[in-house]
Amino acid sequence: MDKDLILLGHGSGGKLSHQLLDELIIPTLSGVPLAGQNDAAVLSRDGRRFAFTTDSYVVDPVFFPGGNIGSLAVNGTDNDLAMVGAKPLWISAALILEEGFSRRELAEILRAMRQAADLAGVAIVTGDTKVVPRGKADRIFINTSGVGVFDHDLEISGNGAQPGDxxxxxxxxxxxxxxxxxxxxxxxxxxxxxxxxxxxxxxxxxxxxxxxxxxxxxxxxxxxxxxxxxxxxxxxxxxxxxxxxxxxxxxxxxxxxxxxxxxxxxxxxxxxxxxxxxxxxxxxxxxxxxxxxxxxxxxxxxxxxxxxxxxxxxxxxxxxxxxxxxxxxxxxxxxx
Amino acid sequence: MNYLDEFRDRTAVLGLAERIKGLTAGRSEPLSFMEVCGTHTMAIYQYGLRSLLPAEVRLVSGPGCPVCVTPNGYVDRALAYSRLPDVIIATFGDMVRVPGSSSFLMAERARGADVRIVYSPLDAVALAAKYPERRVIFLGVGFETTAPTIAGSIIAARSQGLANYFVLTAHKTIPIPMQVLAADPELKIDGYLCPAHVSAIIGADAYRPLAEELGVPCVITGFEPTDVMQGVLMLARQVLEGKSFVEIQYSRVVKWGGNPRAQEVLREVFDPCDADWRGIGTIPGSGLRINEKYAAFDAERVIPVAVEELREPQGCRCGEVLKGKVTPYDCPLFAKACTPEAPVGACMVSSEGTCAAAFKYGQ
Incomplete structure (x- = not known):
């Protein structure tokens, strides 16, 4: 089998994804072991803790009952920050649009992003927009990153489960x-x-x-x-x-x-x-x-x-x- | 009644388990019952039914996962077709990760092949109508449950006048290999949990030779936990009473004569043929091939292609797993070199494969 190929399964969130992270991405970019990985990075500076996370959204279909790619992109990043116990404050929005995408649909997605941000009490403070030729992306992809702060000293982490819990x-x-x-x-x-x-x-x-x-x-x-x-x-x-x-x-x-x-x-x-x-x-x-x-x-x-x-x-x-x-x-x- | 709760009732299941225990207590030799169908295998693992059965009853998984019994040579041919520039391969999802001798369809797709997952062969016919300049090859894999819909797609393509729809067939029929396995002295099968939906097509009468001539009790059993437990109880009763006949546990769906309309469609398009079963070998009369009348739709006859030399994976014990001779845990590759992400054998790929079930649901 050709080990060079990236397969769809590498993006599934399951075992193949973990392998790609462990064997290639983490060793090349940084040294955080899998056991220390949570939904967001928790960082300290001058005695203050921050949470930082990023996620890309490629859902198909873009609109589905109960939401769309916009609400998903804001809520997903918001949740990644919340899962380490942080209070989400600021998020970014980077849009990759396929040539020919509908402006009306984009407006609906942006409204959903704004509404989700307002509901969660976070502000969308920076962003980016790219358009790629038809066929080079599937309608719309969104990346959001987020920063949160801590109002407490609790350590919430995937390695904290204890017998009896x-x-x-x-x-x-x-x-x-x-x-x-x-x-x-x-x-x-x-x-x-x-x-x-x-x-x-x-x-x-x-x-x-x-x-x-x-x-x-x-x-x-x-x-x-x-x-x-x-x-x-x-x-x-x-x-x-x-x-x-x-x-x-x-x-x-x-x-x-x-x-x-x-x-x-x-x-x-x-x-x-x-x-x-x-x-x-x-x-x-x-x-x-x-x-x-x-x-x-x-x-x-x-x-x-x-x-x-x-x-x-x-x-x-x-x-x-x-x-x-x-x-x-x-x-x-x-x-x- | 919602047709789910009734068949997943804890009290009923535990009650059946008690009755099975009572019937089989104190036996020196455990009873070996083979569930032939992959959907049974999945249900048994998913509901943890083995943990409810006494040590006197052993459930053995059989060759009833169509993807698993499809030989490497078939996959290699599908891969060769996928590399032809004008070909669209249309297939059910499970096939795209089955390893051939040196590649698999998902990898060919990553390299640029046009491989599409469909939910019905009629979707593949629609693809052929949409892309008249391309050749659409549907991978016809499956038992008597799937084969009629594929026969139907060929009839539909013919009536639409489509000359660019083809089927690469590896269809198999279930009763004959059950007879072959029943005669295998190494296996000592005491009874068969016969497939549910295959039997809805072929009918309960199809198992009469097995039960009446070969003396193996047969119970056609549904897929819900109460069905499986009741099927086991009925088999145990037959064995202990020294009888062997065909019983229908799944009477809400299965009739003695099966589905005559589906049988007619099968006869219209297919002829019986010898078939290669992974791990078992060639079994005479156990396959279906497209007949002369519909030969123009048979990819193998109409579209020549160079297929690479066959290589079987080293160390893989899929063949013995498919015959129920070993469990996945006995294979040296299981969960080490062979995982659902990087499968060596087909039993690890299909959602109905015994190794995939054992890997996903553990023991």
């Missing part, structure tokens, strides 16, 4: 991936499936009330809840045990997954966070989530043990047990 999620899983898929494939489904695309920093601010009991925050985007929890289990060297029967899941999402043979645990979310918290604070955290508009269907879905470090285990709806691995290859192409 509880795993919480703020609502139903798989909504974004299935909404995008249904739209792209023109699946004529009688369903209410909307992307959950939303800024989570407001919710995170409330969750920080539990203080040092809050150990990990992570948004399960590409690769879904399964891949994200597997990453955390590896980073923290703990076992995470999940109970499938407790997963919040819309009946419509479950139905589409059943028809198409998809596992909702691997489907992307854009407005969900996984919180790993000390057991004594779990009821309070659940209550805080459920009081927030973005957490009404929050649930405790599992716990952290030491049985076999790095493993994620699942008790299935019918009571069987099995392991959970990272997304391998592509489940759905270009969802963010």
């Amino acid at each position: 509880k795993v919480l999620i703020n609502g139903t899983i798989g909504d974004h991936g299935i909404a995008v898929l249904a739209k792209r494939e023109g699946l004529a489904l009688e369903s209410d499936i909307q992307s959950d695309c939303a800024a989570l920093n407001g919710l995170v601010t409330e969750l920080l009330e539990v203080g040092t009991a809050l150990h990990v925050l992570r948004d399960p985007t590409r690769g879904g809840v399964a891949t994200t929890l597997k990453e955390i289990a590896l980073q923290s060297q703990v076992t995470i045990t999940l109970r499938e029967a407790t997963f919040p899941l819309k009946a419509s999402v479950r139905g589409v997954c059943a028809i198409l043979g998809l596992d909702p645990l691997y489907v992307a979310n854009e407005g969900k966070l996984l919180a790993i918290v000390a057991p004594e604070a779990a009821p309070q955290l659940l209550e805080l989530m459920r009081r927030h508009p973005l957490g009404r269907e929050a649930a405790i879905i599992g716990e952290v043990t030491t049985a076999s470090p790095g493993k994620v285990e699942l008790e299935t709806v019918v009571g069987g047990r099995r392991g959970v691995e990272m997304l391998a290859g592509e489940q759905l192409p270009r969802i963010c």
